Amino acid sequence: MSTHKKETVVVVGAGLMGTGIAHGFASSGYTTLLVDTQLDSLSKAKGNIEKILNDGVKLGKVTADQAQAAFANLITCADLGEAAIGANWLVETVSEQLAVKKAIVTQAAPLLAPDAIIATNTSALSVTEIAASVPHADRVIGMHFFNPVHKMKLVELVRGLATSDDTVARTRALCDAIGKTSIVVNESPGLTTSRMSAMLGNEAMYMLQEGIASAEDIDTALRMGFNHPMGPLELGDLTGWDTRLSVLRYLHQTLGEKFRPCPLIIKMVAAGRLGRKTGHGVYRYEDGKQVPHSGLRASAL
Ligand SMILES: NC(=O)c1ccc[n+]([C@@H]2O[C@H](COP(=O)([O-])OP(=O)(O)OC[C@H]3O[C@@H](n4cnc5c(N)ncnc54)[C@H](O)[C@@H]3O)[C@@H](O)[C@H]2O)c1
Structure with missing residues (x-):
């Protein structure tokens, strides 16, 4: 686990999956902004991330200093418009509703860094359709994590119709950086x-x-x-x-x-x-x- 500051990742949705995903990025040195409209989801997620880190210390997986550094990388925020400004990555993991996911990427896209990548953790919705709501559909990809995220190594990367090779390569590198193993799948029902x-x-x-x-x-x-x-x-x-x-x-x-x-x-x-x-x-x-x-x-x- 590295502790130096890297890029900024915005994780939208502080539910079951968002908690684990934000823990993964924060633990790997990314400045991690966890966004949710529900304040209780944010405080619960923060508490759960702290618990995962403390359990990691007890099990000898991380040192107390590393856990503390990871926790310091985590910022919770209720305002997507504020969190997205200049961020390098956006990983949306809100409830499985196409309209909600589209609204989030539409709002965030113009605020992110110019070469930012938008990832969706959708289990079954179309990455292509989500990507169609932003100007740079080539920089939208599916990043399908598994529950519980802090224990499961796999991420299925999903190529939408417009996802570029560069986006796939950069997202694979991101998975490597957070200790996940990625596979690449063309958008298809049920993935692999x-x-x-x-x-x-x-x-x-x-x-x-x-x-x-x-x-x-x-x-x-x-x-x-x-x-x-x-x-x-x-x-x-x-x-x-x-x-x-x-x-x-x-x-x-x-x-x-x-x-x-x-x-x-x-x-x-x-x-x-x-x-x-x-x-x-x-x-x-x-x-x-x-x-x-x-x-x-x-x-x-
Ligand atoms: N649960 C799983 O095992 C699993 C596995 C892989 C992928 N997924 C996918 O991950 C996504 C999230 O699943 P989950 O199980 O974490 O759901 P969840 O219900 O635990 O969490 C969803 C969170 O999104 C928040 N939210 C809803 N609308 C929002 C908005 N407009 N802005 C900000 N936050 C908003 C909710 O307040 C909630 O905290 C879904 O797309 C799901 O299909 C789930």
């Missing part, structure tokens, strides 16, 4: 990660539906056979089958038949068995813990 994860979860559900193996054994296959940290059914329970289903429906609509949602997922969502959040999905949960041998049985389907 959501598309593969949706396919794997859907296939696991088809196998369960067909009685090929028990839920526990399907999950064990992926954990032990491929070193996945979680099985696809456990992961679906964590993500929520309602969320899974809406992603699958979108991929089915945009990419075709191979993403047709498994009928068992539709049935589980209709039954309200959404996963951990409802205490019951493929598995049952008590006090937040998976109940052993509670996996959905083929005989129950």
